[in-house]
Amino acid sequence: MSDGIQRQYASRIEGMTSFKVVDFLEAAVKMEAQGRDIVRMEAGEPAFPTAPAIIEAASAALRDEKTFYTPSFGIIELREAIAGFYQTRYGLNIPAERVVVTTGSSAALGLICDLIINPGDGLQLTDPGYPCNANFVRRAGGEPQLIPVDADNAYQLTPEAVAAYWQDNTVGVLVASPSNPTGEMLSRDNQRGINDVVASHNGVLIMDELYHGLVYDQQESSILEINNDAMVINSFSKYFGMTGWRLGWMVVPEDALEPINIMAQNFYISPPSIAQYAALGAFEPATIEIMEARRAEFRQRRDYLVPALRELGFSIPNMPAGAFYIYAGIEKLAADSEAFCWDMLERAEVAFTPGTDFGEHLARQHVRFSYTQPMDRLELAVERLSKALAS
Amino acid sequence: MSDGIQRQYASRIEGMTSFKVVDFLEAAVKMEAQGRDIVRMEAGEPAFPTAPAIIEAASAALRDEKTFYTPSFGIIELREAIAGFYQTRYGLNIPAERVVVTTGSSAALGLICDLIINPGDGLQLTDPGYPCNANFVRRAGGEPQLIPVDADNAYQLTPEAVAAYWQDNTVGVLVASPSNPTGEMLSRDNQRGINDVVASHNGVLIMDELYHGLVYDQQESSILEINNDAMVINSFSKYFGMTGWRLGWMVVPEDALEPINIMAQNFYISPPSIAQYAALGAFEPATIEIMEARRAEFRQRRDYLVPALRELGFSIPNMPAGAFYIYAGIEKLAADSEAFCWDMLERAEVAFTPGTDFGEHLARQHVRFSYTQPMDRLELAVERLSKALAS
Numbered sequence: 152m153s154d155g156i157q158r159q160y161a162s163r164i165e166g167m168t169s170f171k172v173v174d175f176l177e178a179a180v181k182m183e184a185q186g187r188d189i190v191r192m193e194a195g196e197p198a199f200p201t202a203p204a205i206i207e208a209a210s211a212a213l214r215d216e217k218t219f220y221t222p223s224f225g226i227i228e229l230r231e232a233i234a235g236f237y238q239t240r241y242g243l244n245i246p247a248e249r250v251v252v253t254t255g256s257s258a259a260l261g262l263i264c265d266l267i268i269n270p271g272d273g274l275q276l277t278d279p280g281y282p283c284n285a286n287f288v289r290r291a292g293g294e295p296q297l298i299p300v301d302a303d304n305a306y307q308l309t310p311e312a313v314a315a316y317w318q319d320n321t322v323g324v325l326v327a328s329p330s331n332p333t334g335e336m337l338s339r340d341n342q343r344g345i346n347d348v349v350a351s352h353n354g355v356l357i358m359d360e361l362y363h364g365l366v367y368d369q370q371e372s373s374i375l376e377i378n379n380d381a382m383v384i385n386s387f388s389k390y391f392g393m394t395g396w397r398l399g400w401m402v403v404p405e406d407a408l409e410p411i412n413i414m415a416q417n418f419y420i421s422p423p424s425i426a427q428y429a430a431l432g433a434f435e436p437a438t439i440e441i442m443e444a445r446r447a448e449f450r451q452r453r454d455y456l457v458p459a460l461r462e463l464g465f466s467i468p469n470m471p472a473g474a475f476y477i478y479a480g481i482e483k484l485a486a487d488s489e490a491f492c493w494d495m496l497e498r499a500e501v502a503f504t505p506g507t508d509f510g511e512h513l514a515r516q517h518v519r520f521s522y523t524q525p526m527d528r529l530e531l532a533v534e535r536l537s538k539a540l541a542s
Numbered sequence: 543m544s545d546g547i548q549r550q551y552a553s554r555i556e557g558m559t560s561f562k563v564v565d566f567l568e569a570a571v572k573m574e575a576q577g578r579d580i581v582r583m584e585a586g587e588p589a590f591p592t593a594p595a596i597i598e599a600a601s602a603a604l605r606d607e608k609t610f611y612t613p614s615f616g617i618i619e620l621r622e623a624i625a626g627f628y629q630t631r632y633g634l635n636i637p638a639e640r641v642v643v644t645t646g647s648s649a650a651l652g653l654i655c656d657l658i659i660n661p662g663d664g665l666q667l668t669d670p671g672y673p674c675n676a677n678f679v680r681r682a683g684g685e686p687q688l689i690p691v692d693a694d695n696a697y698q699l700t701p702e703a704v705a706a707y708w709q710d711n712t713v714g715v716l717v718a719s720p721s722n723p724t725g726e727m728l729s730r731d732n733q734r735g736i737n738d739v740v741a742s743h744n745g746v747l748i749m750d751e752l753y754h755g756l757v758y759d760q761q762e763s764s765i766l767e768i769n770n771d772a773m774v775i776n777s778f779s780k781y782f783g784m785t786g787w788r789l790g791w792m793v794v795p796e797d798a799l800e801p802i803n804i805m806a807q808n809f810y811i812s813p814p815s816i817a818q819y820a821a822l823g824a825f826e827p828a829t830i831e832i833m834e835a836r837r838a839e840f841r842q843r844r845d846y847l848v849p850a851l852r853e854l855g856f857s858i859p860n861m862p863a864g865a866f867y868i869y870a871g872i873e874k875l876a877a878d879s880e881a882f883c884w885d886m887l888e889r890a891e892v893a894f895t896p897g898t899d900f901g902e903h904l905a906r907q908h909v910r911f912s913y914t915q916p917m918d919r920l921e922l923a924v925e926r927l928s929k930a931l932a933s
Binding site: 160161162163164167168169170173194196200201206208212213216217218219220223254255257261265266267268269270272282283286289290291292316393394395397407410412413414416417418419420421422423424425426 | 551552553554555558559560561564585587591597600601604607608609611612645646648650656657658659660661663673674677678681682683693784785786787788798801803804805806807809810811812813814815816817927
């Protein structure tokens, strides 16, 4: 500080981790600014433009001055539209009252962690997993209880693992299916088994269903089909491609509505209004048609990329079921994922993310590829990686 | 819960308070739906539409597909524009690097509380004050240390009060000037005096400057003119009238940037993109001209309403300096502010907020009026209150 005083900031910061992906993203941007062409496979953001019906709904909201605070749980039309989506997609009858619109799924994660975690409580998470999860637990004063997961179990928890790792201070488990960074899913049997273990401890089951809709060989099922009282987190960012709008939602049990409402009022006031009105365009048939075409394109990319990467020496034991990620072992190629990612960025001009962004378990032996870029760019990436790995 | 299990939620919820204003707002909306005409003076949201240059900037952002994640601290153009605003308004040279764009001032408050408060730490706040402040402190595991303030000191803290109430666990003080709910300001001398007391304890001074620009008889000064390392919170919601967009900012000392960045990445990813591009339109001369005309209109409303309410028996010792609030004593009119507000909503069809929304100190003896409605509505409110109070 300019006055020479050194402040101590709160200790919760010390345990928190920044995104390594940002380092690679910034390096890639800098290289592009220098005139170099980089294939960008590091970030979890599809390159597709927002669907026309969503843009039109946003434009109408601007014209109609829908620019004021909304109820903290979101506009009722959107909550009803989301409830309707559960009917259409899963055949589930979810009352709109239990649908809470949030400022991105980030807000949903924060509100749920603040709701269920007392200081000292533990929440089970997968390692590897979405890196923010552990930091939301830390913000609430809780202990992230990381459970290593491997390709043997599709990088997912099993009922046995949840039971074995359950501790006296554990209050619940957060599972993502499909998962970031692996794209792998929890089988319906294991959903049921984990739900039983959690229920036997009177714990809370939180399901991150953010990548629902981006599943390629099967019909995904919501945990709500098994447990009506599970807490479900979802988002307009991934399937609907609305990242920068910052809009997500959650479905919560009735007894959670009042405490969540108090916190949502205080900590967010309301989700962004224009984004909410825009999102009404997400459920129009024309939008769903576009999203389904994108789903098919993502599938095509995955089906190209997985064998091509295997050919280059990456180990990908299972075909990832969904999302737009491939979590690949580099044990035949390099000793350390961070050094490898920097090396490939410099020599192959392909940006992707070291496993260390997602946890500690075998993180130096894995990298994550995002297939958010078009096919020709992915082909170029494979070509460049092939050359760089041969030299 | 439907399976009969009763969950215990985290104890942080128990200390948290919901907004009483929402009860009045919802009751007013319900009465309007029944065909009754209610003068709405309960909420802190100006009824003005968004300025055309802001809407145009938002429309251009939609056209140009500015719908992706941005850096977690916001787009650099906006950070530079805000830094430029400090130059224009205050003659202050603030580097854009120290300007952090946030998802509303709510996010700024949350990030600062999470940054400086360890569990058990205390933060000094005024009573009355913005109700969310104490809840952000509670979320961080801290203790809101409420200091009663009175009309004698313009409902603001004094250096003496800050010194007298400072405890072993106190880490800082949060002051709002102009304040919600009182519209009153901290004098420059008291800014300096409080800054000295806080510095002598090596504490953190947080200034809420949300209502800057809405000051009617003086030129407001930023705490940054006195202490370059104070933490300043501001918003596009009030002066710029961009409530539903959910966009704010803070200016923080350099050594706070890295820990705040880690938390902002994890907890928000980025502020809403469209709102950020829209806000670039806020600094255009045409917008400033509109906002200055609104400032004049707010002043006119205040100058009408304060004497008119005094005439009706409300006690308003000082002319409020800014914001769009009047904090009025009801000791000559009723014994309990909540009962009084419900009675006036029903009998006078005027909605306003009981002091109990803003703290405990003399809260039953005060109410808050918002003058966010046009003059003719305020005149109608006075006429209706006059009749109701006479009967």
